[in-house]
Amino acid sequence: IANPWSPLPDEYLAPRFPDLEIVKIVTLAGEISRAIESVATNNGPSRSELEAIDVEDLDDGIHDFDVTTDYNEPIAQLIATIMSDAVRTRASDIHFKVEKETFYYAFRVDGDIGTKVEIPMKLKDRLDAFLLNLMKLPTEIRNTAPGISGRFTISYFHRPIDIRYERHRTYRGYHVTMRLLDKSNINVTLGKxxxxxxxxxxxxxxxxxxxxxxxxxxxxxxxxxxxxxxxxxxxxxxxxxxxxxxxxxxxxxxxxxxxxxxxxxxxxxxxxxxxxxxxxxxxxxxxxxxxxxxxxxxxxxxxxxxxxxxxxxxxxxxxxxxxxxxxxxxxxxxxxxxxxxxxxxxxxxxxxxxxxxxxxxxxxxxxxxxxxxxxxxxxxxxxxxxxxxxxxxxxxxxxxxxxxxxxxxxxxxxxxxxxxxxxxxxxxxxxxxxxxxxxxxxxxxxxxxxxxxxxxxxxxxxxxxxxx
Missing domain, CATH: 3.40.50.300 (P-loop containing nucleotide triphosphate hydrolases)
Structure with missing residues (x-):
């Protein structure tokens, strides 16, 4: 654990493992991230998993979004997986984009946009609606506003990550850019x-x-x-x-x-x-x-x-x-x-x-x-x-x-x-x-x-x- 005062051991681990003694070992946050990355090899949902998502299945009740939680709602689980992968890989931005008959997302890491991961076109409207719902914006706005700006916060292992959301319509649909502002991953001290x-x-x-x-x-x-x-x-x-x-x-x-x-x-x-x-x-x-x-x-x-x-x-x-x-x-x-x-x-x-x-x-x-x-x-x-x-x-x-x-x-x-x-x-x-x-x-x-x-x-x- 990087923060010895974190409530994680008492509030999250202890109730789930009542018969075990929870021992805190303090280490650097970077070492913890490296350990997580070494075992978390998930490269996003598979094509078959994406195709199986029901486009009519959308829960409008999710606002406090913990991307490390398993969701029964498929769209929520898809977005949670994408955002979790983005934080884990130190991405600064997530792009969702529609091009002709293709809908995909990609991460920007260390200044470069990486590999495009295709998502079934049938999911684009539901994914769009879910993200607007996170910001408590009406889904009708997507058909009337040329550009939409917003913010929301996700939780990654009890770590708050601010998301700056920007969406504009395109000829084929829309382009969403989400800037990830991970305060724990930014050293804002001069000389360090x-x-x-x-x-x-x-x-x-x-x-x-x-x-x-x-x-x-x-x-x-x-x-x-x-x-x-x-x-x-x-x-x-x-x-x-x-x-x-x-x-x-x-x-x-x-x-x-x-x-x-x-x-x-x-x-x-x-x-x-x-x-x-x-x-x-x-x-x-x-x-x-x-x-x-x-x-x-x-x-x-x-x-x-x-x-x-x-x-x-x-x-x-x-x-x-x-x-x-x-x-x-x-x-x-x-x-x-x-x-x-x-x-x-x-x-x-x-x-x-x-x-x-x-x-x-x-x-x-x-x-x-x-x-x-x-x-x-x-x-x-x-x-x-x-x-x-x-x-x-x-x-x-x-x-x-x-x-x-x-x-x-x-x-x-x-x-x-x-x-x-x-x-x-x-x-x-x-x-x-x-x-x-x-x-x-x-x-x-x-x-x-x-x-x-x-x-x-x-x-x-x-x-x-x-x-x-």
Whole structure:
């Protein structure tokens, strides 16, 4: 057991095994998960089991959904099995999709969507209705709403897993995406777990966190861990004497001592931020800058002496300034308030049990990815084709975050306010002030350390140029 105070032994095991003495042995949660995975080889229900499900058999009374319970209702058992497998395999998302005459589900694990598992087409409406029922939504909504958003919670061995549900109709039916938010599987402490940054990155990040006021922006594609890193930063900044307010859509990780607010519609954004400004805040987290209004509100909050943390979608940290301009913010306002531009990616890690040694990188790849000849003789590792049982035959196991940080120093701010500066010119100017962590350099560090391979790095980072 990972939690010695868990009620599981007394409330679940003792009544079922009254003649046995229950002995608690404390170990790491990861070791327990590994043990479960070693014996739980279920790859989902068989085709014959799926075909045997009665489409008319649906219990509308299930709301507290424990996916480790055996259900008599076939649809409930099917979904419980799928969700249980998703949690067990550390999936971040489950996709249900209709394509022509095919209905299937698939998991996204470590950033990649895996094998599609086909489900009989006759089950799609019942499965759809069951999921809507979990959120206590009327099934009629599926025929009228172009998109449906919702949330519900499942239980996996007494472990609550939040599910963020998104459904939109398609030409052939619908596409459902369910994001699994397993708090026990997320390490949101800077310097540990997924956020185990190198010393250079941690030093630069700690300096940025000490900025008293201004905007700190984290960029990156969806699923790159931006929000997780910002939440970790908030945990570091969270002290009794500091008033921290967040506006998120949705709230994913509640931190004790921080006031979290959920955004229930786009019309709420401006009045909520206005209310925040009158609530004596020290730090404000705005979920995302996506239009002129949200960008302007972030600028206004920073100008009035607040520290603002937010996210934006740009490929590189240096392009954040350009993106603010595209949204209609004047360059001098950006120069006055932006204090740090950051970009993040999640890189897949090689499976430590089956990774294979390789002697250097070939000439073609060195030219393609702008690597000097020394990379031809460096001992490296790569993923084993077909992997092993420990990594579910993928060759990779887990991901780690890499971070690019551009501090907007007074000198850089002055240059920005005086005239145009391209993203590349900004990077060169920052480089003159010392070596700072960037995505390419950190990706190559992971490669040199034998933690990942070139295929994984080049998938999430543009390696075809160098700014060193």
């Amino acid at each position: 777990g997924t956020l185990a940054f190198d010393d250079e990155t941690m030093f630069a990040l700690q300096r940025v966190m000490k900025i008293p006021a201004g905007i700190i922006v984290m960029s990156g594609p969806t699923g790159s861990g931006k929000s997780t890193t910002l939440n970790a930063i908030l945990r570091e900044l969270n002290r009794p004497e500091v008033n921290i307010l967040t506006l998120e859509n949705p709230v994913e990780d509640e931190v004790p001592g921080i006031t979290h607010c959920d955004l229930r519609g786009p019309k709420e954004f401006k009045p909520m931020i206005a209310s925040f400004m009158r609530s004596d805040p020290d730090i404000i987290l705005m979920g995302e800058v996506r239009d002129f209004e949200s960008a302007e509100l972030a600028i206004e909050a920073a100008v009035t002496g607040h520290k603002v943390l937010t996210t934006i979608h740009t490929p590189r940290a240096s392009q954040i300034i350009e993106r603010f301009e595209q949204l209609g913010i004047e360059r001098w306002k950006i120069a006055q308030t932006l204090k740090a531009a950051c970009a993040q990616r999640l890189v897949k890690l090689l499976c430590p049990y089956c990774k294979e040694p390789v002697h250097g990188i070939g000439e073609t790849d060195r030219k393609t990815f702008s690597l000097d000849d020394s990379w031809g003789n460096i001992p490296l590792f790569e993923a084993k084709t077909g992997g092993c049982s420990e990594c579910r035959n993928s060759g990779y196991s887990g991901r780690t975050a890499i971070l690019e940080i551009i501090p907007i120093t007074p000198k850089v701010s002055d240059l920005l306010s005086k005239g145009q500066m391209t993203p590349y010119e900004l990077e060169m100017k920052i480089a003159e002030e010392g070596v700072l962590p960037n995505l390419r350099r950190n990706g190559l560090r992971l490669l040199r350390d034998g933690k990942t391979d070139l295929a994984a790095v080049s998938k999430v980072i543009d390696m075809t140029y160098t700014d060193d």
